[in-house]
Amino acid sequence: MKFHASALALVLLCPLFAVETSHGEEATNQVNWAIAIHGGAGNFPAQLDEASRKQRSESLQNALQTGRDLLAAGGTALYTVEAVIRLMEDDPIFNAGRGAVLTEDGRAELDASIMDGRTLGCGAVAGVTKVKNPISLARRVMTNTKHVLLAGPGADEFATGQQVPLVDPDYFITKRDIQNAANIVSSTQDSTDTHYGTVGCVVLDSHGNLAAGTSTGGTAKKLPGRVGDSPIVGAGTYAANGLSAVSGTGIGEEYIRNSVAYDVAAQMRYAGKSLESSITEIMLERLSPGTGGLIAVSQQGDIVMQHNTPGMSCGAADSTGRFDTHFVLDNGGAPADAISQSPKTKIGALIEQQAADWNNGDIDAFMNVYWKSEQLTFSSGGEITRGFNATMARYKKRYPTSAEMGKLTFSELEFQPLDTSAMQVLGVWNLQRDLPIGGRFTLVFRHFPDGWKIVHDHTSKFPDEPKP
Numbered sequence: 001m002k003f004h005a006s007a008l009a010l011v012l013l014c015p016l017f018a019v020e021t022s023h024g025e026e027a028t029n030q031v032n033w034a035i036a037i038h039g040g041a042g043n044f045p046a047q048l049d050e051a052s053r054k055q056r057s058e059s060l061q062n063a064l065q066t067g068r069d070l071l072a073a074g075g076t077a078l079y080t081v082e083a084v085i086r087l088m089e090d091d092p093i094f095n096a097g098r099g100a101v102l103t104e105d106g107r108a109e110l111d112a113s114i115m116d117g118r119t120l121g122c123g124a125v126a127g128v129t130k131v132k133n134p135i136s137l138a139r140r141v142m143t144n145t146k147h148v149l150l151a152g153p154g155a156d157e158f159a160t161g162q163q164v165p166l167v168d169p170d171y172f173i174t175k176r177d178i179q180n181a182a183n184i185v186s187s188t189q190d191s192t193d194t195h196y197g198t199v200g201c202v203v204l205d206s207h208g209n210l211a212a213g214t215s216t217g218g219t220a221k222k223l224p225g226r227v228g229d230s231p232i233v234g235a236g237t238y239a240a241n242g243l244s245a246v247s248g249t250g251i252g253e254e255y256i257r258n259s260v261a262y263d264v265a266a267q268m269r270y271a272g273k274s275l276e277s278s279i280t281e282i283m284l285e286r287l288s289p290g291t292g293g294l295i296a297v298s299q300q301g302d303i304v305m306q307h308n309t310p311g312m313s314c315g316a317a318d319s320t321g322r323f324d325t326h327f328v329l330d331n332g333g334a335p336a337d338a339i340s341q342s343p344k345t346k347i348g349a350l351i352e353q354q355a356a357d358w359n360n361g362d363i364d365a366f367m368n369v370y371w372k373s374e375q376l377t378f379s380s381g382g383e384i385t386r387g388f389n390a391t392m393a394r395y396k397k398r399y400p401t402s403a404e405m406g407k408l409t410f411s412e413l414e415f416q417p418l419d420t421s422a423m424q425v426l427g428v429w430n431l432q433r434d435l436p437i438g439g440r441f442t443l444v445f446r447h448f449p450d451g452w453k454i455v456h457d458h459t460s461k462f463p464d465e466p467k468p
Contacts, residue, residue: 095197100217228252250292
């Protein structure tokens with residue numbers, strides 16, 4: 001950890017920020033502060049070389065150290081969020097500010113939002129092209145206008161009178177350290193890259209106030225004018241005293257559809273759930289695997305960081321001395337017992353049990369996972385069968401003996417949540433027997449009081465396999 005670099009960062013920030021302090025709640029909560037940051041979720045841990053990992057690690061530690069020092073000195077949550085994100089926006093390894101990825105026409109369009117949990121005040125900007133630090137302009141929207149979100153040319157025009165640093169749009173392209181950033185921020189604009197480099201910060205200060213902020217360059221090769229979740233309060237950013245401060249990173253459209261950041265607070269407020277259980281439900285059950293990650297802090301100073309991507313750059317610190325940064329979290333940051341109880345895990349276990357029952361020659365047991373209803377549908381070979389009893393009869397007629405049943409294996413399973421109580425599973429099936437056959441299947445599971453059940457089964461054979 002390079003403390004001298006962190007100290008230098010604080011010195012550089014001082015001309016831009018006069019450290020803000022709050023005196024309203026000092027007597028009740030002087031030392032209980034916490035901070036979490038993220039620098040994007042995606043596949044990058046396995047893709048980075050050692051030099052890139054070292055640079056990203058130093059940048060995360062520098063940003064986290066800056067936030068820790070500000071909070072330890074009594075800085076406010078809102079100020080700290082802005083200062084930390086400004087630092088990350090100035091670092092070309094992150095997909096925010098200077099390191100932003102480009103649209104398909106080669107321009108940087110930047111988004112950011114910030115929210116004060118004490119007042120529920122919030123501000124955001126989208127599609128700005130000449131603002132060096134979008135997070136600061138977002139704060140000016142919050143404090144200097146009656147609006148919440150300004151976008152496009154209007155936001156750029158607003159910036160000219162707000163005493164925020166402005167730059168030529170080429171700053172985001174020609175001034176970038178391309179040699180180092182290419183491997184870290186996907187500056188090659190490869191549309192197949194799954195790195196989401198959005199930055200975010202959530203804070204509980206020593207005065208008992210929460211704040212959150214998020215900033216991004218969006219997705220590589222996005223359509224000009226595309227806006228994701230980062231500037232959408234309630235989707236990518238949310239903070240409310242008494243509940244939580246949340247920032248997200250990942251596929252923004254999914255965070256918008258699911259109102260992810262607000263939903264964390266809503267589960268805590270209306271369902272009485274903890275911060276961890278709220279985020280775990282979203283990451284494991286609401287969002288599809290590979291969508292992204294979340295960081296959050298509660299009113300009590302509990303920090304939760306989770307991702308359902310292979311990795312997420314993140315870090316956390318608090319007044320007890322905690323200070324840690326990560327590229328990957330064990331179990332994606334989720335509790336081990338929650339992983340075992342996720343719909344994907346439960347349904348996967350049912351499918352495995354089906355294979356075991358089949359291989360024991362027990363079609364009755366194999367059918368236990370099917371919905372015992374006349375509305376069950378089974379489609380195979382161009383023929384549709386309706387109802388549980390008819391489906392079982394069809395299986396028993398087609399496979400009357402253990403030799404005919406052979407040995408069943410399932411592979412290449414793909415889980416696609418349809419909603420909170422439905423899951424589609426795609427995969428490949430194979431029967432090893434004297435005349436092997438195989439093919440693909442699509443199962444639709446629905447959750448009932450007695451567990452997950454198959455309500456629709458479509459099975460097809462590979463075209464090069466002989467028809468039995």
